[in-house]
Amino acid sequence: MTPVECEFEAEVLAAVLQGRWPERTDHALRAHVAGCAICSDVAAIAGVIEQAREETSARAAIPDSGRIWWMAQLRARREAIEAANRPMTAAQVIAFACAVGMLATCFRASSAWLSSAFGRVASAVPSLDMGAWLAPAVSLLGEHAVLALAMAVVLFLVPAAAYLAIGRD
Amino acid sequence: MDRDTTFTVDSIARTDGEACADFVIDEETFRAFYERTARGLWAYLARVTGDRQLADDLLQEAYYRFLRANATHETETHRRNSLYRIATNLARDARRKSNIRSGSFLAGDDIESAPSAEPPGAAERSADLSSAMAHLQPRERAMLWLAYAEGASHREIAAVLGLSPGSLKPMLYRARRRLAALLGGARESDKP
Numbered sequence: 001m002t003p004v005e006c007e008f009e010a011e012v013l014a015a016v017l018q019g020r021w022p023e024r025t026d027h028a029l030r031a032h033v034a035g036c037a038i039c040s041d042v043a044a045i046a047g048v049i050e051q052a053r054e055e056t057s058a059r060a061a062i063p064d065s066g067r068i069w070w071m072a073q074l075r076a077r078r079e080a081i082e083a084a085n086r087p088m089t090a091a092q093v094i095a096f097a098c099a100v101g102m103l104a105t106c107f108r109a110s111s112a113w114l115s116s117a118f119g120r121v122a123s124a125v126p127s128l129d130m131g132a133w134l135a136p137a138v139s140l141l142g143e144h145a146v147l148a149l150a151m152a153v154v155l156f157l158v159p160a161a162a163y164l165a166i167g168r169d
Numbered sequence: 170m171d172r173d174t175t176f177t178v179d180s181i182a183r184t185d186g187e188a189c190a191d192f193v194i195d196e197e198t199f200r201a202f203y204e205r206t207a208r209g210l211w212a213y214l215a216r217v218t219g220d221r222q223l224a225d226d227l228l229q230e231a232y233y234r235f236l237r238a239n240a241t242h243e244t245e246t247h248r249r250n251s252l253y254r255i256a257t258n259l260a261r262d263a264r265r266k267s268n269i270r271s272g273s274f275l276a277g278d279d280i281e282s283a284p285s286a287e288p289p290g291a292a293e294r295s296a297d298l299s300s301a302m303a304h305l306q307p308r309e310r311a312m313l314w315l316a317y318a319e320g321a322s323h324r325e326i327a328a329v330l331g332l333s334p335g336s337l338k339p340m341l342y343r344a345r346r347r348l349a350a351l352l353g354g355a356r357e358s359d360k361p
Binding site: 068 | 318
């Protein structure tokens with residue numbers, strides 16, 4: 001099995017990073033590196049990477065620490081507000097869903113009298129007798145006042161709930 | 170950023186009482202930590218991603234997530250490793266999102282294009298390194314940089330990259346071999 005580490009690796013690395021490699025390093029270590037693939041690789045790349053680190057760090061145009069702190073504060077605050085609003089939005093979506101469900105139930109319950117109402121209107125239109133048309137309508141509304149009121153409320157609730165739930169996001 | 174701008178930013182932060190979020194770390198400690206680590210972290214991100222602009226963005230995001238994590242750290246080394254781990258994950262996510270092959274992701278040209286006052290020969294060596302590192306996998310670049318630029322131990326590198334310390338050694342060995350071979354090849358090709 002090929003060895004993947006050498007006991008002199010740290011010593012070679014220290015010599016390179018301290019600028020002692022190879023002139024100011026003892027002969028024994030130089031002789032070891034010459035015959036050790038691991039240490040020769042370390043000697044070859046450590047100095048180049050260290051130099052690149054110094055150059056790249058010197059070129060870095062990093063933002064001021066105060067700016068980073070301030071922006072983090074603002075962002076954290078904004079995210080906290082959004083997190084606090086999340087249950088409210090969920091409640092609004094549920095309200096919207098309930099309103100739609102209620103509307104569907106009302107429509108299903110009233111489909112029979114709606115179809116009869118349309119039939120009466122259709123039969124009344126050719127004669128253009130407003131009295132014949134209005135009388136059944138008023139009669140129908142009187143019979144199903146609660147249902148009609150519920151439908152009117154739903155018709156107002158649905159757009160309002162949709163606006164609150166979707167508009168804010 | 171100059172000191173005047175800093176003063177303005179600080180003034181706004183202090184006058185806006187509502188802008189105070191609860192972080193485990195206080196402002197003074199954070200700013201001292203940032204001053205100690207930001208340049209090194211930016212260099213790490215720039216070398217791993219090969220993109221200065223992306224490194225700028227990831228640097229700010231890394232510090233923000235570090236603050237938001239609200240984790241307590243026993244030592245400066247733990248704190249630093251935590252920051253580098255966050256930055257490494259961000260760089261990996263950015264690479265996945267960019268959907269660019271690893272070789273082209275770290276072209277290195279962007280890093281070398283910045284103006285600098287280097288001694289003769291230094292620019293060539295730096296360009297050689299960038300060119301050689303462009304042929305390595307992102308994780309290889311990260312582990313080599315952490316080992317030889319940041320002086321991190323095997324255990325620290327493994328923690329930052331999410332690897333087991335046992336698997337790191339052979340991976341680092343192979344990455345080092347590849348980079349040494351690539352640098353050797355670049356130097357051979359430079360000879361007249």
